[in-house]
Amino acid sequence: MGFHRPDRIEDALAALASGASVIAGGTDWYPSRGDGPVPMNVLDVTRLQGFRGITRDGAGWRIGAATTWTDIARADLPPAFDGLKRAAREVGGLQIQNAGTLGGNLCNASPAADGMPPLLTLDPKVELIGPHGAREVPLADFVTGPRQADLREGELLAALHIPDPGPSAGGFIKLGARKYLVISIAMVAALVHVEGGRVAWARVAVGACSPVARRLSALEADLQGVAVNALAGAVRPDHLKDLSPIGDVRGSAGYRLDAVAELVGRAIAQAARGA
Amino acid sequence: MTQLTMTVNGKAVSGDVEGRTLLVNFLRDTLRLTGTHVGCDTSQCGACVVHVNGQAVKACTMLALEAEGAEVATIEGQADADGSLNAIQQAFQDHHGLQCGFCTPGMVMSAAALLKENPKPTEAEVRDYLEGNICRCTGYHNIVKAIMAASGQDVGAIAAE
Ligand SMILES: Cc1cc2nc3c(=O)[nH]c(=O)nc-3n(C[C@H](O)[C@H](O)[C@H](O)COP(=O)(O)OP(=O)(O)OC[C@H]3O[C@@H](n4cnc5c(N)ncnc54)[C@H](O)[C@@H]3O)c2cc1C
Ligand code: FES
Ligand code: FES
Numbered sequence: 001m002g003f004h005r006p007d008r009i010e011d012a013l014a015a016l017a018s019g020a021s022v023i024a025g026g027t028d029w030y031p032s033r034g035d036g037p038v039p040m041n042v043l044d045v046t047r048l049q050g051f052r053g054i055t056r057d058g059a060g061w062r063i064g065a066a067t068t069w070t071d072i073a074r075a076d077l078p079p080a081f082d083g084l085k086r087a088a089r090e091v092g093g094l095q096i097q098n099a100g101t102l103g104g105n106l107c108n109a110s111p112a113a114d115g116m117p118p119l120l121t122l123d124p125k126v127e128l129i130g131p132h133g134a135r136e137v138p139l140a141d142f143v144t145g146p147r148q149a150d151l152r153e154g155e156l157l158a159a160l161h162i163p164d165p166g167p168s169a170g171g172f173i174k175l176g177a178r179k180y181l182v183i184s185i186a187m188v189a190a191l192v193h194v195e196g197g198r199v200a201w202a203r204v205a206v207g208a209c210s211p212v213a214r215r216l217s218a219l220e221a222d223l224q225g226v227a228v229n230a231l232a233g234a235v236r237p238d239h240l241k242d243l244s245p246i247g248d249v250r251g252s253a254g255y256r257l258d259a260v261a262e263l264v265g266r267a268i269a270q271a272a273r274g275a
Numbered sequence: 276m277t278q279l280t281m282t283v284n285g286k287a288v289s290g291d292v293e294g295r296t297l298l299v300n301f302l303r304d305t306l307r308l309t310g311t312h313v314g315c316d317t318s319q320c321g322a323c324v325v326h327v328n329g330q331a332v333k334a335c336t337m338l339a340l341e342a343e344g345a346e347v348a349t350i351e352g353q354a355d356a357d358g359s360l361n362a363i364q365q366a367f368q369d370h371h372g373l374q375c376g377f378c379t380p381g382m383v384m385s386a387a388a389l390l391k392e393n394p395k396p397t398e399a400e401v402r403d404y405l406e407g408n409i410c411r412c413t414g415y416h417n418i419v420k421a422i423m424a425a426s427g428q429d430v431g432a433i434a435a436e
Contacts, residue, residue: 003277003294003340023338030297030336031317038295044341070330093407094385096318098330099337180406181319 005044009156013131015043016154024066025099027092028108045156046101060164065103065157073097079274083118083170083189083267090114090174093181103157106142109149109212116143116213117189118172120205124162130155143212168193168201171270173263177250184208185251186260188267192223194275199223199231202271204264209245209256216242219264228272235265281345283308284352292339299323299334301342302349310350310380314409321408324381325349331388333407350380353387363387363425370430372421374412382408386422395426398433 004015016022020043023029030038045051051066054075063072069088077085091097091105091114105115106126116139125136131154139160142150151157172189176182184207191203202223207213219239226234245256280289283306290305302308302325314322316335323334326348355361360368363386373379382405389396389404396404401419410418416433424430 003338005341005343023341026336026338026341027318038297038338040294042294042338042340044338046341092318093321094388094404095321095324095331095333095407099332 002040003042003044005047007047007049009048009129009158012043012045012048012156013129013154015041016156017131022107022156024101024104025068025096026104027096027100028104028110045103048156048158051103051158057161059161061162063102063160063162065106065159066101067103068099068101069097070094072102078165078167079169080122080165080167080191081170082274083121083172083191083271084115086170086172087114087118087174087187087189090172090187102160106139107149107151107157109143109145109147111146111211111213112184112187112208113213114174114184114187114207117187117205117207118170119160120213120215121170121189121191121203122162122165123203124160126157127159127161128152128155129158134158136161140215146211165191166193167275169271169274171267171272171274173267173270175259175263183250186245186256186263188260188263190264190267190271192268192271192275194228194272197228199226199228199272202268204268206240206243206260206264209243209260211244214242216240216264218242223268231268231272232265234268235261237261240264277340279339279343281342281347283347284349294338294340296339297335298325298327298337298339298342298347301339302334302347308349308351312377312380314377314381319407319409320378321381321385321405322378324384324408326384326388329388329391331385348384348387350383353383363390363422366421366425367418370417370421370424372413372418378408378410378412382410382418386425389422390426395428396422398423 020041021039046066051064055062069091073088105113124139126142170191174187175185187207189205193200204216245253247253276291312322314320318333318336325334420430
């Protein structure tokens with residue numbers, strides 16, 4: 001019982017074993033309580049060693065799970081992270097970005113989590129720590145459904161490992177009903193590597209248009225070799241066939257698909273301009 | 276109950292709280308600092324904005340115990356040492372940046388965080404920074420004007436709407 005804010009992972013795992021509820025920034029956790037009581041046994045992961053901050057390691061980059069959106073927006077990172085940085089500035093308002101974390105965004109597993117599309121283009125693995133040790137899972141397999149993540153009993157998300165994205169550049173565009181403080185109707189991230197005026201490779205991910213944000217692999221394959229000045233016509237309706245948007249208060253399914261077709265083009269162009 | 280200590284507006288304070296006590300309730304109910312308002316209780320409106328270790332956060336979505344040992348600043352600590360309004364507060368008064376005043380403590384705290392980071396923001400930057408602060412009275416225009424004025428910029432050119 002009580003409020004735990006350990007710096008040692010062993011203490012955190014012990015608190016988890018006692019049934020503690022995990023909190024990072026609390027920006028999803030607290031509102032999701034609704035009118036119900038706040039749990040009395042809480043584990044705050046923001047002080048755990050290695051949980052906050054962005055570091056360069058041999059194979060690429062490591063982002064601690066409790067790194068805030070403000071940390072990301074302010075970090076000195078190569079252009080491949082431009083999409084993630086743009087997303088960081090779109091999560092709620094400034095105060096939400098000061099408290100909310102990347103790990104919370106992923107573990108909460110909302111189909112509209114703004115962190116997912118840009119991260120999917122960076123192809124990271126998530127590092128999980130639990131009573132049986134550590135394991136790594138590709139991000140695409142970690143989030144398994146709306147509000148469902150492959151987080152086993154007693155496990156914490158510790159960090160994301162992003163392989164060196166080289167000299168590519170990222171873009172991100174979010175569509176909401178208004179400009180600020182809004183749940184996404186759809187969002188698109190792109191990561192493009194340009195060589196000699198042509199796309200050497202590209203990755204494109206769409207959020208809020210399927211149970212889990214996803215990459216558009218057919219489009220990615222077709223983008224290879226396309227001249228940067230011919231990108232405008234590159235997106236065809238069949239590239240979006242894997243998406244299955246729902247209709248809800250924020251927009252009809254048809255509207256989402258129409259909007260995404262446009263957003264995909266713009267996000268690719270935005271990334272290509274930075275590349 | 277857990278014993279909690281922190282610094283609020285430069286003064287060391289302590290109190291007994293339950294694990295589930297929110298920072299905003301600790302400030303309002305235990306410390307009786309009722310200038311920090313609760314408008315929505317779900318992190319939307321910004322009436323409850325305070326600074327924790329220099330960063331603007333929403334006190335309605337933070338447990339009091341998360342601020343253990345932290346430096347917290349609230350609207351009550353914003354006035355100058357002699358009790359007169361600080362530059363931001365004075366500008367809100369001069370430029371009619373409030374009507375009912377419910378959102379004002381949060382607006383002033385967000386503005387203070389903005390000007391610390393960006394001492395001469397453009398009008399667009401001010402509007403952008405205030406995205407998490409909602410006002411149902413003023414239409415924002417005079418709030419933006421007040422913050423621009425508090426940063427020492429000429430607001431004559433910002434026409435009244
Ligand atoms: C007003 C408002 C606006 C918002 N706008 C947006 C938006 O525009 N876009 C968007 O994507 N999101 C938005 N959100 C949602 C939220 O702010 C983000 O998802 C944020 O990144 C969550 O991070 P957190 O640290 O606050 O998570 P928390 O609330 O602390 O945690 C979220 C969930 O993840 C679990 N968890 C957290 N960290 C770990 C960990 N390391 N290991 C295991 N489990 C963990 C918690 O137990 C909890 O179930 C908004 C929220 C509010 C209140
Ligand atoms: S009361 Fe905290 S944001 Fe509205
Ligand atoms: S002055 Fe009334 S809500 Fe802003």
